[in-house]
Amino acid sequence: MNIYESIYLIQMNDFYEMNNLIQYYRPMVTEIWADIFVRKTNTILCDRDEFYRHADLLLYHCIFEYRMDRVLTFTSFYRKCTKNKAYDILRQALRKQCYLNQVNISLDQKIKEDTNMYYNGIQMTDSLEIHDIVIDKLMWEHIKNRISKVFGKDYIQIINLRTEGYTYQYIAKELGLSYSKVNFMFEKVKKWYTTIDS
Incomplete structure (x- = not known):
C-alpha cells in the first residue's frame, strides 16, 4: 500500500x-x-x-x-x-x-x-466530531453503493437530489420523470432502508 x-x-x-x-x-x-x-x-x-x-x-x-x-x-x-x-x-x-x-x-x-x-x-x-463525520460519510457511501446495486443508478440520482433539499417536482423535471414516479422510487428506497440488516 x-x-x-x-x-x-x-x-x-x-x-x-x-x-x-x-x-x-x-x-x-x-x-x-x-x-x-x-x-x-x-x-x-x-x-x-x-x-x-x-x-x-x-x-x-x-x-x-x-x-x-x-x-x-x-x-x-x-x-x-x-x-x-x-x-x-x-x-x-x-x-x-x-x-x-x-x-x-x-x-x-x-x-x-x-x-x-x-x-x-x-x-x-x-471531540470525536470529525471521526463521526468521516465514518458517517463512509457509511453513506456504502449504503448508496448498495442502493445502486439493488435498484440502479436512477435511484441514486433521486436520493442525491432529495438529500440536497430539492422537491419531487424539481427532481421529476430534472430527470424527465413524472412526479408520481419520483415519489414512488424515493418511498421504495426509504422502505428498503428501514428494513436492511434487520
Missing part, C-alpha cells in the same frame, strides 16, 4: 481511502492500546473500541499536519502521536480514578505530563 498516495487522496476528500488507511494502521493501533492499557495497568481504563475512535480521529489530523520535509516517516509520526494520545488518556483516567477513590495513585514514569494538546504540534480537541 502506498501510504503517501493514500494521504494525497484523503486530502482530496476520498473517504474510501480514509477507511483503507484506518484498516492499514489498525494492527499498530491495537498493539499500542494493548501495550499501554492492558500490559501496564491492572484494569483496562480505555476499552479498545474507544481507543480506536481516538486513534482514527488522530489519524485524520495527522494526515493534514504531516509534512514531507520532516525526518520522521508518516508511520513513525502517527505512531508517536498515537502513543502520546494513549498516555494522555491513561493519565486522565488515572487522575479521575484517583479523585473518585480519594486515593493517591503513582503514575507510570513513562507517562508524559502535560501531553494534552501535545501530539507533535497537532492542535486538536477531545
Whole structure:
C-alpha cells in the first residue's frame, strides 16, 4: 500500500481511502492500546473500541499536519502521536480514578505530563466530531453503493437530489420523470432502508 498516495487522496476528500488507511494502521493501533492499557495497568481504563475512535480521529489530523520535509516517516509520526494520545488518556483516567477513590495513585514514569494538546504540534480537541463525520460519510457511501446495486443508478440520482433539499417536482423535471414516479422510487428506497440488516 502506498501510504503517501493514500494521504494525497484523503486530502482530496476520498473517504474510501480514509477507511483503507484506518484498516492499514489498525494492527499498530491495537498493539499500542494493548501495550499501554492492558500490559501496564491492572484494569483496562480505555476499552479498545474507544481507543480506536481516538486513534482514527488522530489519524485524520495527522494526515493534514504531516509534512514531507520532516525526518520522521508518516508511520513513525502517527505512531508517536498515537502513543502520546494513549498516555494522555491513561493519565486522565488515572487522575479521575484517583479523585473518585480519594486515593493517591503513582503514575507510570513513562507517562508524559502535560501531553494534552501535545501530539507533535497537532492542535486538536477531545471531540470525536470529525471521526463521526468521516465514518458517517463512509457509511453513506456504502449504503448508496448498495442502493445502486439493488435498484440502479436512477435511484441514486433521486436520493442525491432529495438529500440536497430539492422537491419531487424539481427532481421529476430534472430527470424527465413524472412526479408520481419520483415519489414512488424515493418511498421504495426509504422502505428498503428501514428494513436492511434487520
